[in-house]
Structures are given as structure tokens and as C-alpha cells.
Amino acid sequence: MNKKTKIYLAIIWGLTLSIFFVLLFSYYNDISIFNLTFFLLTLLFVSNFSMFFNSMTEITTSMNLPVLLTTFTVFNPFWAGLIALLGTIEVKSQQLGFVWYKFLFNRSVFFLAASSGALIFKLTRPVLDGNTFPILSALFASIVYFLVNNLLVYIVVNLADNDVNQMSLLSYFRELSKNLITSYFLGLVLLASYMYFSKVLFVLVIILLFIIKDFFYSRLQQMNSYTQIIESFLKVIDSKDHYTEGHCERVANYTYHLCNEMNLSRAKSEKIISIAKIHDIGKIYVDDDILRSSDRLSEHEYQEIKRHTEYGYQLLKDIDLINDELEIIRYHHERWDGRGYPKGLEGEKIPVGARILTACDSLDVMITGRTYKPPMTKEEIIEEFKKCAGGQFDPEIAEKMIKLIRDGYFDDKFKSEEKIRELEFSLEY
Ligand SMILES: [Fe+2]
Ligand SMILES: [Fe+2]
Numbered sequence: 412m413n414k415k416t417k418i419y420l421a422i423i424w425g426l427t428l429s430i431f432f433v434l435l436f437s438y439y440n441d442i443s444i445f446n447l448t449f450f451l452l453t454l455l456f457v458s459n460f461s462m463f464f465n466s467m468t469e470i471t472t473s474m475n476l477p478v479l480l481t482t483f484t485v486f487n488p489f490w491a492g493l494i495a496l497l498g499t500i501e502v503k504s505q506q507l508g509f510v511w512y513k514f515l516f517n518r519s520v521f522f523l524a525a526s527s528g529a530l531i532f533k534l535t536r537p538v539l540d541g542n543t544f545p546i547l548s549a550l551f552a553s554i555v556y557f558l559v560n561n562l563l564v565y566i567v568v569n570l571a572d573n574d575v576n577q578m579s580l581l582s583y584f585r586e587l588s589k590n591l592i593t594s595y596f597l598g599l600v601l602l603a604s605y606m607y608f609s610k611v612l613f614v615l616v617i618i619l620l621f622i623i624k625d626f627f628y629s630r631l632q633q634m635n636s637y638t639q640i641i642e643s644f645l646k647v648i649d650s651k652d653h654y655t656e657g658h659c660e661r662v663a664n665y666t667y668h669l670c671n672e673m674n675l676s677r678a679k680s681e682k683i684i685s686i687a688k689i690h691d692i693g694k695i696y697v698d699d700d701i702l703r704s705s706d707r708l709s710e711h712e713y714q715e716i717k718r719h720t721e722y723g724y725q726l727l728k729d730i731d732l733i734n735d736e737l738e739i740i741r742y743h744h745e746r747w748d749g750r751g752y753p754k755g756l757e758g759e760k761i762p763v764g765a766r767i768l769t770a771c772d773s774l775d776v777m778i779t780g781r782t783y784k785p786p787m788t789k790e791e792i793i794e795e796f797k798k799c800a801g802g803q804f805d806p807e808i809a810e811k812m813i814k815l816i817r818d819g820y821f822d823d824k825f826k827s828e829e830k831i832r833e834l835e836f837s838l839e840y
Pocket of ligand 1: 743
């Protein structure tokens, strides 16, 4: 652990202790032990079993906030904080190896987030909602809970490890805000069932959510195991063609952002992204010497490389799970103007997934460079997309791509001018 992290942790613990005692003295009251136990157990249950994990963004959605939202109405900030502190202990991660400072940090974060959420709820409820259902105060409480929670974690992650931030800050918070909206609405449903019906319905709704989650999860698991198999194939391609190592993974990441920007349905986006991860799978059939060659390719060799789209398609076409979007692999080297391969399809005859993939595939080549050409700078890449809109790229997709680049979504991927000059130098000599 570095010095900055140590100082940060000390500050958080100091803050937690002081706020703990301030709240204890200002809000301590006798509460029903039954209520306390009920919420503690419910929270322990959801924080130990309920995980929606997005492997693309590495963001986990938990059911903690939805349950805590109800505790904000039942308890004052001190008790709500204490319930969050104790109820979010994950038994599993303790078994994997107990690290005391991580444990204490997590306890502090949940205490601070929940007590500030509950405090905001208590303060805003009489003003915003009065005696009606607390839609607005619950919203403010959720936002505050979320901000405190994620900000404290974001800071420690960035202090501890500089390489860990794979996403730009902007897209990270965009993802989190989707998460917040989901949690808020789930929280309202739980709150309504508690307020207007009973604890029994509250528990039933949670169980129902779990059943729904498992239903989707088993489908997701199927998708995951298929992706894992394909990813093993990918390692083979990477080892064959070291210059493009990690290429498919990065392309999938760009695809994820572009699909979001294009407002495609979630199901469609997920299919396109998983195909993007394996789009060059056909290269496993292409001769090693051709893939690794750093000289200009002969016409015959070039024709052979071009076949990777068809090889990939043929390899996977019998897997039911991905059948309907597989054309993307076949057509990811088609061009908007019809001058691509293998079929020379034109415009909207090319499936939209393939058009998206073409843009993302090219973006990666521009960012990383190839044996025969150095990487490009951010500005050069924007110019290239402008130039090739309507030629290689679907004009609408090119425009969206330029917007994403300008908005800084890929800022952590571009190479610095210095680095590019170094690479240009090594290419020339
Ligand atoms: Fe390709
Ligand atoms: Fe590619």
C-alpha cells in the first residue's frame, strides 16, 4: 500500500468514527429489536447473494441500496448507518482472505453512505413529500448514498493502482448513473410494499426479484460459457499474431460505447459486443507466416488473409446461441461504398452490427498502428473518420464515433505524440 492510500484510509476512518459518535449522541433512541434484526438479516441476505456483474464495465449492481431505502424511512441516520455497516459484510469475500484494512474501509464506506443518505431523507422528506409517498426525498437520498459510496471507492481504487482505471471517468459515471436509476426504482417498489402492505410482501418482492434475476442469469451464464470458449480461441489468435494482441478485446470495448451511443436495444448490443470479441476468429486458419509477416503481402497472401471472415463464419455457424448475428463476422470488412470484401455489399445491405464493427476495428488499427504504419494521434483519427465517412464507413456511424472520440471516451487509449514519434523512428530504421 502506498503512502497516499494510507493517509486516505486514516482520514476515512477518522471521519467515520467522528460521525458515528456525533450521530450516536444526536439520534440515539430505543428501537424495536425485531425491526433491527429483520433489516439486518435482509441486508445480509441481499449483499451476500445478489450480484449483477457487468464484465464489460466491471461494475457490480447490488441490492443494498433498494433495501436501505426502506431503512431510511424506518430508522434515523444513526441506526440506518449501523445497519448498513453490519448488514453489508460479505461472508464469501472474508473466507477468501481477510484483509483488515479492506474490511474496515468497506464498513466505513457503507456507514458514511447510508447515514448521509438517511440524513438527507430525514431533512428533505417534510419539505418535498410531506405525508405523501416519499418519491422525491427517496431520490435525493439515493443520489447522496450513491455519490458518497462510489466516490470514496473511486478515490481509493485510483490511489492504490494507477493502471486499474480502464474506462474514462465520464463513461464510468454514465454506467453508474444507470445503476443508480435501477436501484432507485427497485427501492421504491420495496418501500411501497413495506409502507402500504407488510414485511411479508417486502420479503416476497425480494424473493421475486431473485427469481427473475436467476432466470436472466442462467441465460447470461450460457452466453458467458460460450464467450469463455471463444476467448480461449482468441488466445490462440493472439499468440499467432502478436502485433494484434488484445485487439478483439479492445474492439469489443469500443463497440460497447458505440452501441450505447446509437441507442440500440440492450439485447442487440450484447450480441454485437460478444461477436466483436471474436470477430477475427477465422485467423486461426490463416497461415502463421502470413499473419506475422512484416513485409508487404503478395496478392496471394492478401487473398488468404481476406478469407478470415468466411473461415470465422463457417467455424461458428452451427452454434445456435449466436446464429442470428453471425453475419457480422462475415461482413466486418465490407465498406459502405461497396468496395469491401467478401461480397462487396453496399450501404444498408451490410448488417448494422458489421458496420459498427468496421468502425471499431479500424479505430483500433489507428490507435495501435501496425507493423507497416505508426499509430495516429487523436486529431488525426478524427480527421480520418471524417474523410472516410460515406467511403469505408457508414456516415452516421462515423459521426457517432467522432462524437465519442471528442467526448473523451477513448482518451486513455491514445498514444502520446512522443510515443508515436518513437515508433515512427523505429519503423524507419
Ligand atoms: Fe478482421
Ligand atoms: Fe479485426
